[in-house]
Amino acid sequence: MRLIWLIFITLATAMLLGGWFYQRSAALPAQSARPVPMSVVAVVNRQSAFPPSATLADSIVRLALAQVGTPYCYAGSSPATGFDCSGFVRYVFGRFALPMPHSTALLIGVGRPVARARAQPGDIVVFTGTAPGSTEPGHAGIVISALGETPLRFVHSSSAKREPGVKISQVEGSGYEQRFMQVRRVL
Numbered sequence: 001m002r003l004i005w006l007i008f009i010t011l012a013t014a015m016l017l018g019g020w021f022y023q024r025s026a027a028l029p030a031q032s033a034r035p036v037p038m039s040v041v042a043v044v045n046r047q048s049a050f051p052p053s054a055t056l057a058d059s060i061v062r063l064a065l066a067q068v069g070t071p072y073c074y075a076g077s078s079p080a081t082g083f084d085c086s087g088f089v090r091y092v093f094g095r096f097a098l099p100m101p102h103s104t105a106l107l108i109g110v111g112r113p114v115a116r117a118r119a120q121p122g123d124i125v126v127f128t129g130t131a132p133g134s135t136e137p138g139h140a141g142i143v144i145s146a147l148g149e150t151p152l153r154f155v156h157s158s159s160a161k162r163e164p165g166v167k168i169s170q171v172e173g174s175g176y177e178q179r180f181m182q183v184r185r186v187l
Helices: 002-027 038-048 056-066 085-094 175-179
Strands: 112-114 124-128 137-143 153-158 165-170 180-185
Touching: 056 085, 056 137, 056 153, 085 137, 085 153, 124 175, 175 180
Parallel strands: none
Antiparallel strands: 112 180, 124 137, 124 180, 137 153, 153 165
16 A cells, blocks of 8 residues: 555656646747748847837737747647647736736737727737627737837737748738727736
8 A cells, every 4th residue: 555655646746846847848938940030030120129128018029029930729828839819918928927818708808998090019909700700809919010000010829721820910901900809908
């Protein structure tokens, strides 16, 4: 009987330590050898001109852009395994101690609504799902466009069959324009 207890305690300890190491490694920023598209380099270079006193919104956008190329993963919330759209938003804001739900249906309720024309970097943009006639929240991303800039650009984790993963898209002149629901200000 002692042998069984000894094995049980050893396995339980190993599982607890394994979970701790996994959580700790997931919390560390991913170092990736993924190639970065030139469109992202241009955005990052433009934003690198911010003074050292960059705002929280600037930091959020930089971290979000650093994830471009990370694969899409249903229910994913880590750069190591991939993101879904709300997992991506949750991950980025979570690195700055700003908790977000891992649900697009709940993201539409965070912060306060702002007009699309008043969107600014670090805002959350929410869209309906892809089903024809959908009126429920189904997709979200993080605004990267400057205040008043058109088209409104955002970074998000897309499940699109052609080009899935974290990427930059725009609202105007795309399918996202018809699916647009709201911009939410959380900062």
